[in-house]
Amino acid sequence: MRPRVAVVDDDRNILISVSIALESSGFAVATYADAQAALEGLARAPADLVVLDIKMPRMDGLEMLRRLRQVSDVPVVFLTSKDAEIDEVEGLKLGADDYIRKPFSLRLLIERLRTVLRRAEVAKGRRGGDAKGPGAKPIEQGALVLDPERQECRWKGTLVPLTVTEFLILESLAQRPGHVKSRAQLIEVAYDDDAYVDDRTIDSHIKRLRKKIRAVDPAFDGIETLYGAGYKFRLAGGA
Numbered sequence: 112m113r114p115r116v117a118v119v120d121d122d123r124n125i126l127i128s129v130s131i132a133l134e135s136s137g138f139a140v141a142t143y144a145d146a147q148a149a150l151e152g153l154a155r156a157p158a159d160l161v162v163l164d165i166k167m168p169r170m171d172g173l174e175m176l177r178r179l180r181q182v183s184d185v186p187v188v189f190l191t192s193k194d195a196e197i198d199e200v201e202g203l204k205l206g207a208d209d210y211i212r213k214p215f216s217l218r219l220l221i222e223r224l225r226t227v228l229r230r231a232e233v234a235k236g237r238r239g240g241d242a243k244g245p246g247a248k249p250i251e252q253g254a255l256v257l258d259p260e261r262q263e264c265r266w267k268g269t270l271v272p273l274t275v276t277e278f279l280i281l282e283s284l285a286q287r288p289g290h291v292k293s294r295a296q297l298i299e300v301a302y303d304d305d306a307y308v309d310d311r312t313i314d315s316h317i318k319r320l321r322k323k324i325r326a327v328d329p330a331f332d333g334i335e336t337l338y339g340a341g342y343k344f345r346l347a348g349g350a
Contacts, residue, residue, distance in 0.1 A: 114228055115139045117158035119149040119175070120190065121167045129162065132217040133224075146175035157185065160228055162220075163207075164190045165198050173201060180206045186231045188224060190215070200323075203272035208262075210274060219312075226301070227275050230262065252285045253346045255333065269327045276301045277320050280313070284334065284344035293341040317342055 116138045118129050123144070130140040141158065143149035147170055153161070161179070165172040176187055189202045189210040202210060208227045211220050250257040256265045262278055264271045273281065283300040284292055292300075294313045301316070317334060324331045335345050 113137055113139045114159040115141065115156075116160050116162060116224065117141045117143065117149060117153060118162045119143045119146060119167075119172070120162075120164040121145060122164070125164070125190070128217065129220070132221060136221050138224075146170035146172065150175060150178060153179070153183070153185075157183065159185070160224060160231070161185055161187045162190060162224070163187055165202065166192065173198065173205065176202060176205045176207060186227045188227055200272055203274065208275055223276065226279075230275055250282065250285050252288055252344065253333075254328075255281075255285055255344075257282050257285055266324050266327050266331065271323050271327055273320070273323065277316055277323075280316050281320055281334075281344075284342060288344045288346050291337055291341050291343045296341070 114137075116133055118126055118133070118140060119142075120126050120129075121144055126142045126144065130142050133140045141152060141156065143152055146167055149161075149163075163172045163175060172189060179185070179187070184206075186208045187206070189207050190213055191198060191210050192213055208231070209223055211223060249259070254267045257263070257278070259282065262273075262275065264273050264278060264281065279301045280297050283297060297313050301313075317336075321331065321334055324333070333345055333347070335343050337343065
């Protein structure tokens, strides 16, 4: 069956363009122009994933997510404006799985939704005991702890809210400290093979990763840039 995606946004143009793009990419789509209607609709017909605008009248996306999380763990991807970084962090803390900044590429949006759905399926299989072999063990590298099962990142014991894509990139770097990963390799980790993503997208993810960890520890310098080569994770006092 086709994955069912619910799109919630008070902007009619976004509802139309996103629903057309999703349907042409093999998704079943339900659209809602406000959060209350979406909550009622999802109660009647649950979705596999929700695309949710943060800034909406009457009930915003954050409040809808709070209410949704009381009854469902459906994956949620936020649509945010460029200046909504505080809302993005709050949304991730509430249980959002990723966010897309407006204006956005429809192709990139679809790719990110597919990534979130894949990770949700893996997690669902592990919780149900259907996954092959044991679940992925936490990665511990110095002050960094990554838990792939829960998609949690902790630095010096403090939770750092990351998107799915940010988590995948950091996980790839942390698996082999000191080993350089090119931008192309990080694109392969975070996106499907048929996605077009340029190097600047990876640079933006790395920038946000550093910023989020430095909000916990201003002295963080564990992700090193090697100009012309890529990035590597560096343990304190190590190469």
